[in-house]
Amino acid sequence: MVLVTACAPTQTGIPRAGAYTPNLEDELAGVRGVDMRKDFADSSQSVNDYWTSDRVKDARPPNMPRPDGDSTGGTNEPPISVVVHPSTGPLGTVAPDANGTSDAGKAWSMAGLSRRTVGRLYFTFDGRNYVCSAAVVNSTSGSVVSTAAHCLFDTGPKRQWARNVLFVPGDEAGRAPFGRWTAASGHVTQQFLKGAFSSDKGTRGSGWQFDTAFLKMRPQGGKTIQQALGAQGIAFGEAPEGLMVLGYPTAPPFDGTRMRYCSTPSARTAQEVYGDYGLACSMTPGCSGGPWLTRFDPVKGAGYVVSTSSVGDGRMLYGSTMGKTAYDLYLQVDKK
Helix, strand or coil: CCCEEECCCCCCCCCCCCEECCCHHHHHCCCCCCEEEEECCCCHHHHHHHCCHHHHHHCECCCCCCECCCCCCCCCCCCCCEEECCCCCCCCCCCCCCCCCEEEEEECCCCCHHHHHEEEEEEEECCEEEEEEEEEECCCCCCEEEECHHHCECCCCCCCECEEEEEEECCECCECCCCCEEEEEEEEEHHHHHHCEEECCEEECHHHHHCCEEEEECCECCECHHHHHCCEEEEECCCCCCEEEEECCCCCCCCCCCCEEEEECCCEEECCCCCEEEEECCCCCCCCCCEEEEEEECCCCEEEEEEEEEEECCCEEEEEECCHHHHHHHHHHHHC
């Protein structure tokens, strides 16, 4: 069951009461033109066959350059306040990070739900092997994984969709303790697909304000990925109460073999960069698509995803905010 709390647009913080199960037909009323969908033709068998141990080891992250600054400010989206609780149930007040505030990309203990729901996302662009990060998020279908849009759609000159998409939750140096899950489809917003560009000089275009994507995963052994592993919560239009950022940085000085984290007791909106969230964090490419969790419980390993890692420079990391557009996309992915 998906538990969602909806509250007045003026309310801030994660709501504590008023949970209900949404009627997706009603929620989808009036939602048009958000979803740019790619149905993946690669079968589960072919994807698993493709990702040999050597290819997994050699996968490299896509570039995560610092923005060139031509698209500043926020998205000016309509206000929204929707919260979907993690599969472990609603979380209470903010729990402090047991390891303290960190900006150094320290190895994470992979406690509780975080070990089963956060992992590495493998894919190919133009026959080349790449890797990002991703997380299972709670949904009615039990099949939704969040990541960054640039991990599914190449914003370079060729402008192509990913292939051979494979998610490995709890990845341990290429080992898959919770299985290898393949994607049936990938979904990004029209704004990103049509308005996000990148080159060796950096990223440009207003589409980078919407660097959020969702995957619809195929079931395995008769179970959805959420039934098998659980799911993180997700919140749209909510002010974060502290942040725990998880991912698998792969570019030096990291090697992608460990889940790592940065954390902060507060978050700021970095208006100079796409109006996104920003925090001091030295995680490198490969962490792209990893969840930014608020109200994170370090014992349960659970929180609410409010963003995913998007762009950075090795000192600062920025994550696209999840607002009305991201919520509409999530609803459409969950419905299909």
